[in-house]
Amino acid sequence: MSEPRPTGALSNVSLARRAWNIRRKALQMGEVQGQGYVGQALGIADVLAASYFHAMEYRPDDPEWEGRDRFLLSIGHYAIALYAVLMEAGIIPEEELETYGMDDSRMPMSGMASYTPGMEITGGSLGHGLGIAVGMAMGLKRKDNPAFVYNLMSDGELGEGSTWEAAMAAGHHRLGNLVCLVDFNDQQADDKSTTVMSAEPVTDKFEAFGWHAQRVDGNDLDAVVAAFDAARSAPEGKPRVIVFDTRMCKGVPFLEEREITHFVRVEADEWGKALAILEEGKPQ
Amino acid sequence: MTLDSMKRKYEPRQVIPKEKRQATSAMIASLAAEGYDTVAAPFGHALVDLARKDDRIVGLTADLGKYTDLHIFGREMPDRYYQMGMAEQVMVSAAAGMAREGFVPFATTYAVFASRRAYDFIAMAIAEEYLPVKIMCALPGLTTGYGPSHQATEDLAIFRGLPNMTIVDPCDADDITGMVPAIAAHPGPVYARLLRGKVAKVLTRHKPDYRFELGRAQMIREGRDVLVIASGFMTMRALDAAERLAADGIDVGVLHSPTIKPLDTETILAEAGKGGRLVVTAENHTVVGGLGEAVARTLLTNGVSPEFRMIGLPDEFLEAGALPTLHDMYGISTDRVAEQIKGWL
Structure with a gap:
C-alpha cells in the first residue's frame, strides 16, 4: 500500500535503514541482557520493517486506534524483535531499550499484551496467534472495519494442530482481511524444523485450505515488499499467507556462519563485535 | 473404573440386577422428568x-x-x-x-x-x-x-x-x-x-421469590438439623431428599451456591457457623477440587468447624450406562443423598 499514512511520524527513511535500525536495537537489547533471541530478530528484521513501514496503518501515539492494522506476535520469544520495531515506529520510547528483560520493564523476555503498548496478544504458548487472528478478523468484518490482521508465526508453529484448525476456519469463513506471516528460518528448539517435523510443502497446504499463498526470500526487501502488496490485493474472500524463508542472524556474518541453533549463544565480548560489523553495513 | 473393574472386558459382570437394567442415557433430558x-x-x-x-x-x-x-x-x-x-x-x-x-x-x-x-x-x-x-x-x-x-x-x-x-x-x-x-x-x-x-424449574417451586444472583448463595429451604450446601442439579437432589427426610422428622436446610468461584464465603460462613447442624456439601463433580473442597477450605481457614461431610462423585473414571443407575451407584440420586444424610446423623 502506498497511500499517505494518517500520521507524519514515519518519515521517508529507507526500508533498508529501518531494517538495519531494527537489527541494531535488537543487538543492543541482547547486549543489555547478555542473551536473547537475537538470531530470530536479525532474521525477521526485513519482514518487520516492511510490515511497519510499508504495509500497515497505525498511529504511534495511539496504539489502540480503532482503524489500525492489527499485528499479532504469536511467537512470544520474538518479543525482542517486536520491541525493536515498536521503538523504531515510535510506539515505545527508545529510552526504555536498556530496561529490556529487567525487573519492572515494559519489555519482558516473552511478549505479553498486558505489558507493552503495541503488543496485541500474549504469545509464547505457540499455536495461539492464528486462532485469535481468526476471531479478530471475524470481529473486524462484523464491524465493517477495513483493517487487516497480521499474525506473525514461526515454522515450528506449523506443527501445532491449532494452527490448522485456524487455517481451516479462516478459509471457511472467507477471511480476506487476515494475513499470516510465517518466518521459515528452519529452526526450532530441538533441531531444524524440516528435521523435527516437516511441514513442507507449506504453501500447498495453505492453498488446500483455501488460502492465497506466497513464498519469498524474507531477507530480500524488494521481494518482501512485493509479497505484502500482492497479499493485500489478493482476491477477496481468501485469507493470505506469506512464507518468508529467512536466515537466522542475518546481517552479522560471523553469527550467520556459527552453528545455528534456536537460541544462539553470543559471548560477552561478541556483542560489541556484532554491533561493529553491523555498523559497517549501515545503509543510507 | 478401577483396575479391578477393567476385568469386565473378559468377565461379563452382573452388578445390576437384571430387572433393574436400563438403556444408556445420552442426554440430560432424562434428569428433568422428576x-x-x-x-x-x-x-x-x-x-x-x-x-x-x-x-x-x-x-x-x-x-x-x-x-x-x-x-x-x-x-x-x-x-x-x-x-x-x-x-x-x-x-x-x-x-x-x-x-x-x-x-x-x-x-x-x-x-x-x-x-x-x-x-x-x-x-x-x-x-x-x-x-x-x-x-x-x-x-x-x-x-x-x-x-x-x-x-x-x-x-x-x-x-x-x-x-x-x-x-x-x-x-x-x-x-x-x-x-x-x-x-x-x-x-x-x-x-x-x-x-x-x-x-x-426447581428453585421457584421451593422458594417462589428466588432469583439468580451472580456470586451469591441463597437459602432455598431452612432446616435445623442439617445444612446442605449444593450447586447444579444437586441442589434439586438435596431439596427432594430434604422433603423425604422431613417425613422421618429430619429437618434439612438447603443453601444453593450456583457460583463456584468466587464463592459466596460470607453466606456460607454465616450459615455453617450457626452451629448444631451437620454440614454436607453436594455436587455433581468429583470430590476432588470442586464445591466441597472449596467450602471445606472456607470453613477451616475461618475457624468454623461443624461436623462436615461431602457428597460427590468418586475420584475415578466412571461407568457407562443409564443415568438413574449411575446416580444411584455413585451416591448422587435422591435416594442415596437421603440415605447418606440419615446415616451420618
Whole structure:
C-alpha cells in the first residue's frame, strides 16, 4: 500500500535503514541482557520493517486506534524483535531499550499484551496467534472495519494442530482481511524444523485450505515488499499467507556462519563485535 | 473404573440386577422428568432475549449448536452465529479475538472438551487477558451415560485453578435464564455449566421469590438439623431428599451456591457457623477440587468447624450406562443423598 499514512511520524527513511535500525536495537537489547533471541530478530528484521513501514496503518501515539492494522506476535520469544520495531515506529520510547528483560520493564523476555503498548496478544504458548487472528478478523468484518490482521508465526508453529484448525476456519469463513506471516528460518528448539517435523510443502497446504499463498526470500526487501502488496490485493474472500524463508542472524556474518541453533549463544565480548560489523553495513 | 473393574472386558459382570437394567442415557433430558415443570432450551432463549438488547453478543460453537441449545440463537440471529466446526481450540481462540474487537462471545461445547482439550487456549488467550468470553458447556459432571469421554467430572477443579475465571453451576431453568444476562454484564471470562433440552424449574417451586444472583448463595429451604450446601442439579437432589427426610422428622436446610468461584464465603460462613447442624456439601463433580473442597477450605481457614461431610462423585473414571443407575451407584440420586444424610446423623 502506498497511500499517505494518517500520521507524519514515519518519515521517508529507507526500508533498508529501518531494517538495519531494527537489527541494531535488537543487538543492543541482547547486549543489555547478555542473551536473547537475537538470531530470530536479525532474521525477521526485513519482514518487520516492511510490515511497519510499508504495509500497515497505525498511529504511534495511539496504539489502540480503532482503524489500525492489527499485528499479532504469536511467537512470544520474538518479543525482542517486536520491541525493536515498536521503538523504531515510535510506539515505545527508545529510552526504555536498556530496561529490556529487567525487573519492572515494559519489555519482558516473552511478549505479553498486558505489558507493552503495541503488543496485541500474549504469545509464547505457540499455536495461539492464528486462532485469535481468526476471531479478530471475524470481529473486524462484523464491524465493517477495513483493517487487516497480521499474525506473525514461526515454522515450528506449523506443527501445532491449532494452527490448522485456524487455517481451516479462516478459509471457511472467507477471511480476506487476515494475513499470516510465517518466518521459515528452519529452526526450532530441538533441531531444524524440516528435521523435527516437516511441514513442507507449506504453501500447498495453505492453498488446500483455501488460502492465497506466497513464498519469498524474507531477507530480500524488494521481494518482501512485493509479497505484502500482492497479499493485500489478493482476491477477496481468501485469507493470505506469506512464507518468508529467512536466515537466522542475518546481517552479522560471523553469527550467520556459527552453528545455528534456536537460541544462539553470543559471548560477552561478541556483542560489541556484532554491533561493529553491523555498523559497517549501515545503509543510507 | 478401577483396575479391578477393567476385568469386565473378559468377565461379563452382573452388578445390576437384571430387572433393574436400563438403556444408556445420552442426554440430560432424562434428569428433568422428576415431578417438576420444565422449560425448553432456556439458555438459547435467554441469549436471544439478551442479544436483542445488546449488539455485542455473538455466539460460537464447535459443532454442538444443537446440543447446547445455541441453535435457537443461530436460528434467530444467523449473522451473529459462528459455526467453528469440530475444533474447540480455534473456537475459544476466535472467541478471544472477537472479544478483543469489542464483542461479548458466548462459546459452546461439551464440558469435557472445553476443560480438557481447549484448556491452554482458554488459559492464555482468554483468562490471562481477562477477556469477556463466556464458555457455556453442556454435559457437566455425570449427565450422560457415555462414559469418561463425555463425563466432565473434573471440569470445576480444572477451572477453579485458573485465575480470573468466574464459574457458575446452575441448578435449573430459572438459574440459567437469570445467569445469562448476569454473566454477560460481568466484565471478565466465565465458565458456566449448562443444562439443555427440557430443563426443570426447581428453585421457584421451593422458594417462589428466588432469583439468580451472580456470586451469591441463597437459602432455598431452612432446616435445623442439617445444612446442605449444593450447586447444579444437586441442589434439586438435596431439596427432594430434604422433603423425604422431613417425613422421618429430619429437618434439612438447603443453601444453593450456583457460583463456584468466587464463592459466596460470607453466606456460607454465616450459615455453617450457626452451629448444631451437620454440614454436607453436594455436587455433581468429583470430590476432588470442586464445591466441597472449596467450602471445606472456607470453613477451616475461618475457624468454623461443624461436623462436615461431602457428597460427590468418586475420584475415578466412571461407568457407562443409564443415568438413574449411575446416580444411584455413585451416591448422587435422591435416594442415596437421603440415605447418606440419615446415616451420618
